[in-house]
Amino acid sequence: MFIFLKHCRKYLGAISIGLTIFLTGYTDKRIISSNSADSLVLNPFVEPGFPFIPGSLDARQLGAGFPDDNMAARILSVPVGDSAYIAFDTDLLRMSVAWTGKYLPMVLMAQISYKDFFNKNNKVPTVTGNPKVATGSYPGWSTDKPVYQNIRTRSAEEPNWDAMPAEKGRWKGVYAYGDKAILNYTVGTTEVFEMPGGIRFGDQIAFTRSFRFGSSERELYLTAAEVTNATASEVKGRIAYLYHGVNKDSVTAIAILGKGGFALQPEIAENRFVTVKVPATAKGAEAGIAIWKGPAKEKKTFEKLCRKVRISFPDFQKGGSAYWNETVVTKGKLSPDTAAFVTDQLTLPLPNPWKRNVRVADIAFHNDGRAIAVTFEGDVWTVEGIDKNLQNIRWKRFASGLHEPMSIDIVKDTIYVFGREGIVRLHDMNKDGSADFYENFSNVMSQSAESREWAADMVLGPDGCFYIAKGGSQSNGPGVSKQVAKGFREGSRHNGTVMKISKDGLSYEIIATGLRGPYLGMNPKTGMLTASDQQGNFVPSTPIYLIKKGDYFGVPATEHRKDNPAITPALTWLPHRVDRSSISQAWATSDKMGPLNDNLIHFSFARPGLFRVLIDSSAAISQGGVSYIRANYPAPTSKGTINPVDGQMYISGFNLWGSSSKGISALMRLRYTGKPSYMPNQFRAGEQGIMLSFDSELDANSVLDASHFQVKRWDYKRTQEYGSGHFKLDGSTGEETLNVVASYLSADRKKVLLLVQDMKEVMQVEVAYQIQAKDGKQVNDQFYFTINNLSALDPASFGFASVDLALLKAKQPEAAASTEKEEMASAEKGKELFQKMACFGCHSEGTQVKGMYGPPFQNLYKSVRHFEDGTSAIADEKYIRESILSPGVKIIKGYNEEMPSFVGILNDNEIESITLYIKSLKK
Structure with a gap:
């Protein structure tokens, strides 16, 4: 399937694959240089030839005769033949279900977004084929006696998500050997290797489980199937049957494979459970079983088949042939050295x-x-x-x-x-x-x-x-x-x-x-x-x-x-x-x-980009602050690490959950160029104000003008609602602007002291500054921090002389009555706020829904909005205002509650401007 052109353009641009890509490992050593936006083709998520896919599975509704407590968070789904599959629960060491027909739907988060890059509407897979055999949520293996109930600690009403206790059984891993998956686990102290398989006879299929057992001092029991509507059962030597149907015309059967060898014994319990007893052995052994569900008239054919099958494990522990021999060679893209830190791709x-x-x-x-x-x-x-x-x-x-x-x-x-x-x-x-x-x-x-x-x-x-x-x-x-x-x-x-x-x-x-x-x-x-x-x-x-x-x-x-x-x-x-x-x-x-x-570097997925984190550990309770590391980030930034050879930080990230970047994925190098940096590198918040230290020397004239610094503060409220508005320390809505009575420059010209009145503990402080560095560079930026604990600042210890602390006691000037008429609300101002408040990261100003957390704005005004609770409303001015201030009241159908309140952040004029902007987007 071709990826839609509009998404390919974003994807290819974000990951810089407009460069020639060399593919080696082919016999003709051909060079692939066709990288136009509409040429990128992705195969399906499931790759033929690889022996397993991990996932989760909801098999609680397989139908009549199957257990209804069959849910697994960690499975391996293994193809075992022509349109035949098994799902092995690695937590409980059980075959959750075996089925034929369609494979599991690829609806988990990584799967559903594999080609549809921003699709977050994932589900837990269910069996859409024809289920044949299943077990419930209890251990597939036990020692000394079978176990038919959940042994993990939890109430019977709720699923339990733990792995079974390691002393009873533990998943050890899986070997990938060609098209075979060899499962490895322990039961008690006995090591077991298992190779799932399938054998077709006529239009029927039998699921096989081949075992290699280590030495064991105790009997082991395998619960191989549960049939809840059986009407009769019988055990005939090496084969056990559970009959179902009014006339016993259907059967679930289990057979010990081969004619002799290790003496496994099939058993039926409660006319419901099919189990296999494995005798203790000092030397270890190999054996196998076949499980089949089908018409009773095919019993003889099944029995004959099972007598002929032989167990044969490949030499899997030495490793098999490589699945992927080719090497893909790419050329990176170096950034010009335009700043102290740049990102190479x-x-x-x-x-x-x-x-x-x-x-x-x-x-x-x-x-x-x-x-x-x-x-x-x-x-x-x-x-x-x-x-x-x-x-x-x-x-x-x-x-x-x-x-x-x-x-x-x-x-x-x-x-x-x-x-x-x-x-x-x-x-x-x-x-x-x-x-x-x-x-x-x-x-x-x-x-x-x-x-x-x-x-x-x-x-x-x-x-x-x-x-x-x-x-x-x-x-x-x-x-x-x-x-x-x-x-x-x-x-x-x-x-x-x-x-x-x-x-x-x-x-x-x-x-x-x-x-x-x-x-x-x-x-x-x-x-x-x-x-x-x-x-x-x-x-x-x-x-x-x-x-x-x-x-x-x-x-x-x-x-x-x-x-x-x-x-x-x-x-x-x-x-x-x-x-x-x-x-x-x-x-x-x-x-x-x-x-x-x-x-310490902090990663923002949504912005995207990196922040430098500063920690003030001088306070009784540590407090910190951040400043943004300005660079080009072509995709969300998620994880980072230092390359021990070049000492630079390498950054990875991919898109899915909503970011202002629409790039799909990128691998970047944050490289230090040696050019000057103008970021803060240290801060202190104390009773007298705020000290910020910078990487570069600063211009005295710009720093000594206190009007070049603006300080705001606000608190958040922790509630069950999504996010929070901004609140003053007295609990009223809004932000407080603090009075910076003076600013000072240290002797080394790298530190700034702001004398700030009414310093208090608060969740959020913003310091905005418009100053110059000594070299003439204009530095307009912000620093955000939290005050958990206030202590006295000692200006002299930071290199500040002649600081007049008496200025802090001066009466704060009363806010002068504004002589300027407030700017009228406008769509243009609303568009500016749409960018400033990062609304564009969740809402498209057009009709785009891919990659967006919220509904698009074009044609929103006066449209009928349908909500998750089944109600609806017209998107008029009242609705838009409510959505901005109380977004959790009405959730649009198909969306999640993922927008915070803008109470105390936007005033009436700004809300009106955003409303006018939304109105202007009607086409």
């Missing part, structure tokens, strides 16, 4: 021989500068040739079949990926450049099938442990669990948390709870752990947090505690118009990043 491998989409979620580096990139599609690529000029970047696929991963890391040259299946450790057994074993390093974190409970972030601490962040189970998803608060589903018991995973991956600690959509940053030297969160219900604006064990951050639905904890204050808040959707942080642990060396 590493062109993505598009097109590629597999016609595979490439949305880069994260990147990591080996010590020699080779990189590994992971995509939201679930692929891992090796990237070589990253040098100064970026003219020979070599991309090669290394792995696939990962479940919506967003994080990758390298520890001792071993690759770790965090996706919804857990932390996967990748092994190339035969060193041919392709992963053979996808090892389960850790699945101790609970994972639900709610789409927003994504595997958000993973960082490595200096203690050798991984720290992970899990998204909260927000309501704007498929809704497979009950609603527990406005904007939230129940999800798993670990949703909205930060967790520490032990070095062996087998245990965890909860570090922090009460988060909506956290992403992480880790200082690899000091172990300082930071996080962002997503503005929304119970999160009034974008925060950055310092994370310590035991912290709670204010979202009741993800509190997961009973001790009524106090809410930990944010390090700093960022206004909606500055960063309405944040993501991870990274430390510039380098001596080659100039002024940013050893600084």
